[in-house]
Structure formats: C-alpha cells, structure tokens
Amino acid sequence: MLLVPVLEEPTDVIIKTTSAALCGSELxxxxxxxxxNMQPGYVCGHEGIGIxxxxxxxxxxxxxxxxxxxxxxxxxxSLSKTExxxxxxxxxxxxxxxxxxxxxxxxxxxxxxxxSIAVICCGPVALCSIISAREYKPARIFxxxxxxxxxxxxxxxxxxxLNFKEVDVVAEIKKATDGNGxxxxxxGVGLSPALETAFDIVCPGGKISSFGxxxxxxxxxxxDCYNRDVHIQFGRCPIRVVFExxxxxxxxxxxxxxxxxxxxxxxxxxDESFEDALKRFERGELNKVVFKPNGPETRxx
Ligand SMILES: [Zn+2]
Numbered sequence: 001m002l003l004v005p006v007l008e009e010p011t012d013v014i015i016k017t018t019s020a021a022l023c024g025s026e027l028x029x030x031x032x033x034x035x036x037n038m039q040p041g042y043v044c045g046h047e048g049i050g051i052x053x054x055x056x057x058x059x060x061x062x063x064x065x066x067x068x069x070x071x072x073x074x075x076x077x078s079l080s081k082t083e084x085x086x087x088x089x090x091x092x093x094x095x096x097x098x099x100x101x102x103x104x105x106x107x108x109x110x111x112x113x114x115x116s117i118a119v120i121c122c123g124p125v126a127l128c129s130i131i132s133a134r135e136y137k138p139a140r141i142f143x144x145x146x147x148x149x150x151x152x153x154x155x156x157x158x159x160x161x162l163n164f165k166e167v168d169v170v171a172e173i174k175k176a177t178d179g180n181g182x183x184x185x186x187x188g189v190g191l192s193p194a195l196e197t198a199f200d201i202v203c204p205g206g207k208i209s210s211f212g213x214x215x216x217x218x219x220x221x222x223x224d225c226y227n228r229d230v231h232i233q234f235g236r237c238p239i240r241v242v243f244e245x246x247x248x249x250x251x252x253x254x255x256x257x258x259x260x261x262x263x264x265x266x267x268x269x270x271d272e273s274f275e276d277a278l279k280r281f282e283r284g285e286l287n288k289v290v291f292k293p294n295g296p297e298t299r300x301x
Contacts, residue, residue, distance in 0.1 A: 010058035015070060020045030022289040023072070024123050025213040027282055028190060033215045044278070045291050046072045071239040102233045103184040103209035104136050112136040116177055118201055119143050119159070121188035121212065122150035124262040124288045129186050129211075130157050131253045132246070142182065144169055144197070147284045153260055170200045181206060188212045192219040199224065207231040262288045 005014050026044050028034040038044075052066040062068065104112060117138045119130050122145035133141055134157065143154030144162045151161035160176075162169050173182060181203035187194050190212025196219040198208045208230060225232065250257050264286050267273050280286045 007054060007056050010056040012056040013052055013059055013062055014054040015048075015050040015068060016053040017045075017048045017050040017070070017291075017293060019050075020048035020291045020293070022277070022281055022291070023047060024121075024125070024188075025190065028213055028215055030278060030282060034213075035215065044274070071243070072236070103186050103207050104133070109136055112138045112183075114139050115183040116140040116142070116173075117184040117186070118173060118182045118198075119154070119186045119188070120194045120198055121145060122147070122154045122161075123188065124260070126186070126188040127153055127157065127260055127262070128246075128250065128257075129188065130154060130159060131256055132249050133186065134158065134253075135249060138183075140176070142169075142173055142176075142201075150287065156259065157256065164197070169197060173201045177203070180204075183207070184209065186211070190214050192216045195219050199228070199230070202228070202230055205229045205231075207233070209233045211235070211237065263290050265289045267291050268293065 007014060022044055023046060026038075026046075029036060029038045029042070048070045050068060050070060052062045052064050052068060055062055055064060103117065115138050117133055117140070119126055119133065119141060122130075122143050127150075130141060130143065141154075141157075141159040142162055143151060143157075143159035144164055145151050145154070146163055146165040148163070151163055155161045162172055174180075181201050183203055184207045185198040185202050187198040187208060187210040189195075190210075191214075194212060195208075195210060195214070198210065199220045202208055206228075210233065213236075214234070265277055265280075265288075267277060267289065268291070274291075277286065277289045281289055
C-alpha cells in the first residue's frame with residue numbers, strides 16, 4: 001500500500017515527485033550488506049526533483065507550484081524535515097562534489113596543479129566529482145573502476161583509466177608517481193576493498209575523502225594511519241552547505257555533464273519493470289535509472 005503523505009507539522013512541505021533516481025547506495029540494501037536491507041514495500045529513489053504540492057502554515061520559502069530539488073538528507077539549516085517527505089537532490093548535483101571538496105580543502109588551490117589524485121568508482125556521481133576535481137587543475141587524475149563504459153567516460157574527462165580487474169592498480173599508480181602514491185583519493189564505492197586500495201595508493205601525508213556508503217569495518221588500523229600520516233574524511237555530504245557551489249560547478253561544466261549522458265533508463269514508476277532495472281543496475285549494465293512517477297515536469301495546479 002502506498003502511503004499518501006499529509007502535513008503533520010507547520011514546517012512540512014509535500015512535494016509531488018516528478019523524477020527520482022536509483023542510487024548506487026541502494027545496491028548495498030539490495031545486496032543485503034546494509035543494516036536496513038530491502039524488504040517488500042521498500043521505496044527506492046531517495047533523490048529527486050518535484051513540484052511543491054502543499055505547504056505548512058509556517059513555511060515561507062516555498063509556495064505551491066515551485067520546482068524543487070530534493071536532497072537525500074533532511075536539512076539542518078532553514079528547513080527542518082520538509083524535504084524528506086517524499087523520495088528525495090539530484091545526486092548528480094551534489095553529493096560527490098563534496099568528495100572532491102573535502103579532498104582538496106586546506107591545500108591552496110594553486111598547489112594542486114602539480115599533484116596527482118585518484119577517484120575510486122566512476123559511476124555518474126563519481127564522474128561529477130571528477131568534473132569538480134578538474135576545477136583544481138591537478139596534474140593527473142587516475143580513475144579506477146571495472147566497467148568499461150564508465151572508464152571510457154572518465155577518460156573523456158581527461159583521466160587515466162585503470163581497470164582493477166585487468167591491472168594491479170596499486171602497482172600502476174606507484175609506478176606512475178615514482179613510488180609515492182597520489183596526494184588525494186576520492187573513494188565512492190563504499191566497500192572495504194575500495195577503501196583498502198585508497199589507503200594503499202595515497203602518499204604519506206595525503207588525503208582520503210570517502211563518500212561511499214560503508215557498512216563494514218575499516219580495512220586498516222590506527223597504527224597504519226599514524227604511520228602514513230594520512231588525513232581521512234568520511235561521511236555523507238552536508239548537502240545544503242555545498243549545494244550552491246556544486247550546482248555552479250556543474251552549470252559551469254554543462255557541456256561536460258551533457259557529454260557524460262548519465263541517464264540510460266527512464267521508467268514510469270514503481271511497476272514490475274523496476275525489478276529488472278534494479279538487477280541490471282546491480283550488474284553494472286545501467287549507470288543511472290530515473291523514475292518519472294508523475295509524468296513530465298509540468299507545472300501542476
Ligand atoms: Zn543516494
């Protein structure tokens with residue numbers, strides 16, 4: 001049974017979702033790796049765009065009919081839980097940018113020009129993180145994945161593609177960096193082997209920014225971190241804090257974003273076609289599945 005949301009608090013907003021995207025993080029739940037795994041009735045698509053349908057009495061920022069982007073997190077700034085009532089920002093515009101932002105902070109922008117970085121995962125949002133990373137003009141970006149079309153996309157963005165099923169990624173990166181490793185790693189897989197690779201390829205004093213959704217223990221010890229002098233940042237994106245910067249970066253790189261052609265399947269909503277899409281997504285045959293449960297993004301009255 002589908003739940004029809006109602007306004008519960010004066011700060012609530014009900015949004016009619018026009019598009020929601022299947023997220024890579026949902027594969028953890030599909031595969032049973034998460035604390036909360038998929039059960040019958042589980043609703044996929046926690047990032048979306050939509051139209052404001054109803055607003056609570058104390059909401060001043062939005063009015064009925066506004067087109068909005070709904071992030072995966074409820075906000076802790078000017079909104080309370082208003083943006084989580086329906087499957088929720090388009091990850092393409094936000095989350096993975098934060099991976100890049102965190103990896104590069106505290107080092108002057110100019111300094112990145114001679115440096116090397118690596119991005120582990122080349123899914124749509126990781127590609128956005130590569131687009132953001134390019135803004136810092138690092139000397140080299142290594143892109144690590146095992147799916148050829150993703151690696152090709154990363155290559156089109158100027159990255160050096162490395163297929164971890166075909167080459168020894170750690171050896172290749174060490175060879176290319178005179179044995180040092182890279183200055184920053186952005187890890188977006190959310191599995192321990194990816195994190196282990198991140199640790200193995202980061203140079204002493206380097207940074208790892210991990211935005212993958214992790215469900216297991218760290219594959220390295222505190223002593224390992226101490227000895228490597230490594231800076232590690234975990235966690236999900238404080239989306240509203242970085243959103244405007246992230247969106248501006250992607251608009252600035254609109255031609256690249258369009259060239260990436262992220263979306264390869266659009267479905268009408270939650271019917272049986274979804275199950276097949278999820279299976280294909282799980283096998284890496286699809287990059288981004290978008291649901292349009294309420295039709296095209298037209299203004300509703
Ligand atoms: Zn997500």
